[in-house]
Amino acid sequence: MATTKTWLVTGATHGLGREMTEQLLRRGDRVAGTGRDEEALADLTRAHGDAFWPAVLDVTDTPAVRQTVDRAAAALGRLDVVVNNAGYGLFGAAEELSDAQVEHQLATNLTGSISVARAATPHLRAQGGGRIVQVSTYGGQAASAGGSLYNASKFGIEGFMEALAKELAVFGIGVTIIEPGGTATGFRSNARLGQPLAAYDGTPAAAVRGLTTGTRPAPGHPVKVAAMTIAAAEQVPAPLRVVLGSDSFRFVHQALQDRLADVAHQHEQAGRADVSPPAPIRRETLEKEQEA
Structure with missing residues (x-):
């Protein structure tokens, strides 16, 4: 009989985080799910009761990250797997992006994920093991014009997680980086763009301008990507990187x-x-x- 696990999933209100949370709850696991919209988490509480522990969290708020992780660990007794899923894409030539956009992209995708991992590590170490899963993208390995800041955030978090894996292996804590390809999770509709400059018209960087309105179907299946991410999180020994999708x-x-x-x-x-x-x-x- 499978042992019930306790998961913490950031960005559980939509996309891959939501799909993972629903799959985990359906199979009988417990989930601490965070997001910025309290109402978007309410239906999961109604449907699953005490198996779901909701918390409103903006991962750019570092003190709130630590407090939320500590409260989740105390409420649920342990954290077997911590999934860093919260994030979004910022696109446009580097020159087209505002200072505020640059800072928020890095604060969310890079610093936010680092804060969650650092807050979770003492709990995993004290209990003698666990797993940290970082949802990245093929953009954490392959850079493209118009994706400089998004690539920076993902290259950065992959470097952090790769080093963290070497630090935590001695404590029985595994680290796994997930690199999905294009998946129909609402990523495009949530992406943000810089202010277009005429100088970049017709250049490779301009190709991203249609990202939020494009209708080209994504090759990745969100249900499969979520299920394969869960499976990777339970694989022993922990795989460092898992590439999901033929495009990835x-x-x-x-x-x-x-x-x-x-x-x-x-x-x-x-x-x-x-x-x-x-x-x-x-x-x-x-x-x-x-x-x-």
Whole structure:
């Protein structure tokens, strides 16, 4: 018989967070769900009673994040899995974005997720283990014109989580980064755009201007993405990265290949910056290392 788990999910009012929360509650788990809209959480309380613990939370409010995580842990007794899902997309050329937009994007997607992870870590460590799941995107590995600040927030949180995984492994705490592709979760309708500048008309960065009104169907199925995220959160040992969606795999794979190709030929040049330059590496040795 499966053991009931206790989850904390940020951004549980809509999109992937909502779908995950509903799937978890239907299977009998307990969920502490947070969001900025109290009414959007009320139906889950009515339907599931004490199995759902709601809290209004804006993850950009760092003191409130810690207080909410502490209250959830106290109310539910433990937190087995903490899912960082709250976030949104800000798009437009970097020059088109306002200072306030830049600050809010980073405060939500980057600092907000860091705050949740830091607040949850003492609880997971004290209980002897657990899992932190970070919902990212292929945009955390593959950058694109018009996505500079969104990419910055996702590249940043992936770097943080990758280092955090190394810090927390000794305590039995796993960290998993989820990298979905385009999924019909309402992401486009919630995205925000910068103020268009004529200088960028017709350039690659301008392609994002139709993001919020576009009708192109997303390839990812939200029910499947949510279910696979839940499954990844329970996989042992914890996978560091889970790519979901054929488009995500294509973008991530290509970005990693391009990144490696950009630096692979620089071995000897890089070594010349050392106090004692290393011996030249033979090409066939480098090729074998890359294949491995």
